[in-house]
Amino acid sequence: MLSTDSVRFFISRLKERLWVKPLILCVLSIGGTFIGRLADDMGLSSVLPEVTLDSVEALLSVMASSMLVIATFAVGSMVAAYASASAGATPRSIPLVIADDVTQNALSAFIGAFIFSIVSLVAVQNDLFASAGLFGMFVLTLLVFAIVVITFVRWVDRIARLGRVVNIIEKAEKAAGDALGRRRHAPTLGALAVSPHQTDGEGVSVCPSTVGYVQHIDLERLQSSAEALNCRVVVTALPGTFVTIRRPLLRIVEDIEGREAFEPEDFSSAFTISSNRTFEDDPRFGLLALSEIADKALSPGINDPGTAINVIGTLVRLFTLWQSPLEKDRLRAITYDRVSVPELVVDDLFDDAFTAIARDGAGMVEVSIRLQKAFYALAETDNPAMVATAKKHSRMALARSERAMVVQDDIDAVRRTAEFSAL
CATH class of the missing domain: 1.20.930 (Transcription Elongation Factor S-II; Chain A)
Known part of the structure; x- marks a missing residue:
């Protein structure tokens, strides 16, 4: 079971992936196409005004032809901003620029509007909707247009400053x-502090099977593994530490009960190791x-x-x-009483x-x-x-x-x- 801290770390990694929000908006836009069917199923044709098929097709055609161009332009502008951030500031700032919410929301809105217009246009041209459904699609299309316009205005203001050094300094400071x-608030991450007698290097060392930087430590998993073997562990590699197969991640400083059941992977798997550091x-x-x-x-x-x-x-x-x-x-209260972490x-x-x-x-x-x-x-x-x-x-x-x-x-x-x- 993932701890709250691990979930937070996982969500932070997702924010650095440009495909996540566009994928979600694409799924929602496809689902939104069929909202018009609800108006038909509810029998609202007699109370809603009639909208011609040509007007709905015209709006959807304009959106379909323009949104892909705008999305392509947005991607080009974002790539230019990333290159500017790398050249003018530091390559280490790229994850902060990529995770910018306004930019990701803009790209997602443009791609989602394009998918919505294509799917809706196909549905309208194949007579999927009656008069109430056409009115629903007309209103929904106008709503999407409004969202796109507002998003575009916000995005233009943000993209103009996204790659500037001052903006990157602000993001890095945050x-x-x-x-x-x-x-x-948690100097030892909710674990015990390392005592002086625990710094002498004694105990069973657990090393990783890969080389890289420690990004995250799942202390809840370490606590569970230590409880299972009735032992105590001292973390020797905080997040940001570069580790090798000879550089210990932690030391087990007490005798292990049931030593035959001891598996180093039970402890090393609590450490997320990658080729890059994270903030x-x-x-x-x-x-x-x-x-x-x-x-x-x-x-x-x-x-x-x-x-x-x-x-x-x-x-x-x-x-x-x-x-x-x-x-x-x-x-933060001490919740991992079998794990010691240095400050x-x-x-x-x-x-x-x-x-x-x-x-x-x-x-x-x-x-x-x-x-x-x-x-x-x-x-x-x-x-x-x-x-x-x-x-x-x-x-x-x-x-x-x-x-x-x-x-x-x-x-x-x-x-x-x-x-x-x-x-």
């Missing part, structure tokens, strides 16, 4: 914020994607420090969200977010100063780990700037901004 928010359960991937957008903007070919500065502000917002206090009643390390999050920007923006005074201001803002928190990490990265960024800059006034300006790290 994806990273959602992932950080879920981990903030939903991997907060570090969202931070990394934002860092890549800023890093690409700092390349000599693009030379856009303003985008890097924009991303730095976005990262400060995300880390402010991460360290903000949370009421205890909003923390995210702030230093790792800072490495993903700021290291590349500090390295490649070290020679730009405006980027270096804004980066030092970001570290200063994050050091003014009540989180000791974040304060220490912010000061550490401030000193590292200052050292890089001192080596990369050639103008002493620029170096002095960065040093003055970074003075807090020495406190």
Whole structure:
């Protein structure tokens, strides 16, 4: 039985498939064609106004001839937006662009309207409907026209901004914020925290049979497997970890009852492993994607420090969200008492977010100063780990700037901004 968390992950994967919504709309449009039969079956011919067959055929013919062209145009525009997102931002942002609801709804509406018009036109020309049915098809066709027009207007506004870097930064920020928010409410994903004596590497290691990134962990399945063998497990590969056949996914840290019944696949099957990382359960991937957008903007070919500065502000917002206090009643309860999961390390999050920007923006005074201001803002928190990490990265960024800059006034300006790290 799938857990709620697994269902959420599965639905998120479906949103990245362009064929799902068009398929649903095609099925609904075919079913909608026969709604007109209900008017005939209910005997409404005497109370509904008459509509000529030619008028219904004309409307359906116009829709059939135009919707396929519009759908083809929509696909071309979407592909261009995806290419722009990949070239201007980072290829890691493509799943976020593909999952855009407005764009998927527009493509689905155009294809669904085309299928509806073809099926309805065939049905009308073969005398499937009486006078009440024709009136029903006339009203339904006008309704589809209205939906298509409204959808097209919304889609034109969205497609004009879909591939822009600013829009992609917003999508990446939302994806990273959602992932950080879920981990903030459940630091150990509803399992126990890893205790110090569980980090010594002892126990039976369970490795995967494939190579790739961990995308999702079904903790409910791990809990069931551990209960069946009366043991406890420690997860060693969080979502986002690159694993090989020699890299353990978890360790069983207690004796296994009924060792002859032990099957490593019972535990490894709880891990979804693929060739790519995903945003939903991997907060570090969202931070990394934002860092890549800023890093690409700092390349000599693009030379856009303003985008890097924009991303730095976005990262400060995300880390402010991460360290903000949370009421205890909003923390997820421990439901998997036979599974231990490590918490995210702030230093790792800072490495993903700021290291590349500090390295490649070290020679730009405006980027270096804004980066030092970001570290200063994050050091003014009540989180000791974040304060220490912010000061550490401030000193590292200052050292890089001192080596990369050639103008002493620029170096002095960065040093003055970074003075807090020495406190």
